[in-house]
Amino acid sequence: MNQENELAVEHHEVGHVHRDDEGSKLGMWLFLFTEILLFGGLFVLYSGYRFAYPEGFVAAAAEMNTFIGAINTLILLTSSLSVALAIAALQRSQKKLCTSLLWFTILCGFAFLINKYFEWSHEIGNGIYPKGPALDNMSSGEIIYFGLYFTMTGLHGLHVIVGMTFIGIILSFIYRDKITSTNYQKLENAGLYWHLVDLIWIFLFPLFYLIH
């Protein structure tokens, strides 16, 4: 029905933009489905190989630093809360609070990545990386465990960076009042994306750190 508001076709020079919040949200959810299926392929591989090499997976998981993993889980869960609060704040027209909460979310993303950096460099320093000297001497199960570990946490890390960029762009919109208490669907979409990043980590954490 919203075509009555005119679609955003190029000739509307006077910022007459078609707006369909429901459609925008639907599009975002569809995109999230594709993200879940992207990781889904990797989760299928994980379960297949865990079944094939149970001992190798247990041995490899013993190398992981559960403490850093747990801290990172905590950081991401907190950031999911802050992005949700940011939406609530904007709905109540508290622009200042909203932007600080979003900055806090981005900060959490940085903290997560820094932890991840130390974790990866520790493993790489020990020669545990694909074709690395230590990993080459390990069993097939361990090689595949670490292959999947680097692929999945690496892809997840990319998503953290994309999510932070997404929130950064949204912040600039909020500062310029392009996103307001009556027009906040873009912020909500960024929030949805961030929750997905969080959600995937919630599955990665037990699979790589907790199951022994």
Add this chain to the structure above:
Amino acid sequence: MANETAELHAPELHAPSANPNEVSYLEYQGKHKGILGWLLTTDHKRIALLYLMAVMTFFFVAMTLGILMRLEMLTPGETIMKPQTYNSVFTVHGVIMVFLFIIPGLPAIFGNFIMPIQIGAKDVAFPRLNLFSWYLYIAGGSLAILSLFTGGGAADTGWTFYVPYSIRSAQNVSMTTSAAFVLGFSSIVTGINFVVTIHRLRAPGMSWFRMPLFVWALYATSWIQVLATPVIGITLALIILERWIGIGVFDPALGGDPILYQHMFWIYSHPAVYIMILPAMGVVSEILPTFARKDIFGYKQIAISSLAIAIIGYLVWGHHMFVSGMSDTGRVVFSLLTFLVAIPTGVKVFNWVATLYKASIKFSAPLYFVLAFIFIFSVGGLTGLVLGTLATDVHLTDTYFVVAHFHYVMFGGMGTIFFASLHYWFPKVFGKMYSEKTAIIACTVFIVGFNMLYFPMFIMGYLGMPRRYFDYLPQYQGYHVFATVGSWVMVSGIVFMMGNLLYALLKGPKAPDNPWGGTTLEWRVPSPPPVENFDEIPIVTGGPYVHDRPTYIMKPSVELKHTNGDKTIKPTTEEAVH
């Protein structure tokens, strides 16, 4: 919703001078002029034409590669190229045809152009995303072409990139797979856009079961694009990682399982087969009622069967792997599920044929293509059952029988309908009329050449000629020569056909708004359509293929005033929204 309905009945009238709808989308000069007016456009019709040009270019590249392959097979041993070149040529032929022609061909060109008009919308839901997906398409296509000339030359693995060979090959496999990865992303973006468009932008009164069947087919297709493509994305990314750093998940030397790769590949690539064919089935359901001059037979069954094919199509990927190592239970289950796909497909074919029964048929060019399609596609479909049967498949796997089968369904199915769509919507898209007589002759030449080219492959395959071989034993030469001659006939048909359309584009007479007597909304707007498609969003009062009475109110503000708000033609707005 209530106040929106009120708005609908009293739309704001455009001042005549500010109305961009006075010119067609081809002539319109917006913010950007000339070539930028095309490259930066967000108009779904212009984007469709950008896709048309790109897709046709890639089609001719891949067709040339196909011709060269057939020429190589003219005599045993080396004819025109070395074995290594032959391997790259069939790989690139497959990659371009699958990812750059067959998958985007109908949805990205005709879906983009026709679907928004058919549902009574001014554009797709996300016009800028639509343009973005075209740029992704171009980026992916460029990578595929670039892989031919850089590194060790194009991939020689076949379009399936099976491990472990794709990990070991010295050729430029990484670049070819990243091309497919980027193209997959383009496909996902288009899919998301179409699902949201069909959900949100249907005109008032356009309930789900008043949608044209082409829209239904695109809806089912878009869901497959959204839900299946990411899996191939990650699988191809893993191939690249495997080659680059050696993560070991598919490499048997490190403990990985190559069979698992095949599963991951076909989980996408089998549903992708339905991405290719469902839109074609939708086009058939558009063209038949137009030229039969009657409502389509079994509208709901055809609509639902599109969804049924999409759903069952997810569960049959194992039939590509009957001989690669799978439990007997698995094989029997996959075989059974494969047979089940024949049911909704049969529903469609019988309904199409029943539409022609007792119709007053007008034999125009597009209908010729469709009738050819029904014949060719039935041959392809029935031979598919031969391959879906376990016992016969063991004998026929990796022979020319498989090659013949998928060219009958893919090229004979999607390709023929691609040409049919070109001929059906050409007057609408360009506002010009072509010579129907020439088109019908070209179609005949094409169909004769097509069968000459691919039918001998069924026989060769049955006799044991393996696919992807550069060389063959002398006893197959007769069939190979016949097929190669067929390829020349077929290509002459295609060139003749395109020449006819190009001539019409330059010199053809002006086409009327509705040259075929079509009943869907695109035939109610001028040819070529104006920039915003409609002056006012129309109101839909009936099904899509009703020939004897109007089912659209094109100018609600004028027409509803005359009828004094007659209750009977008011739309069911609730339906329209959900």
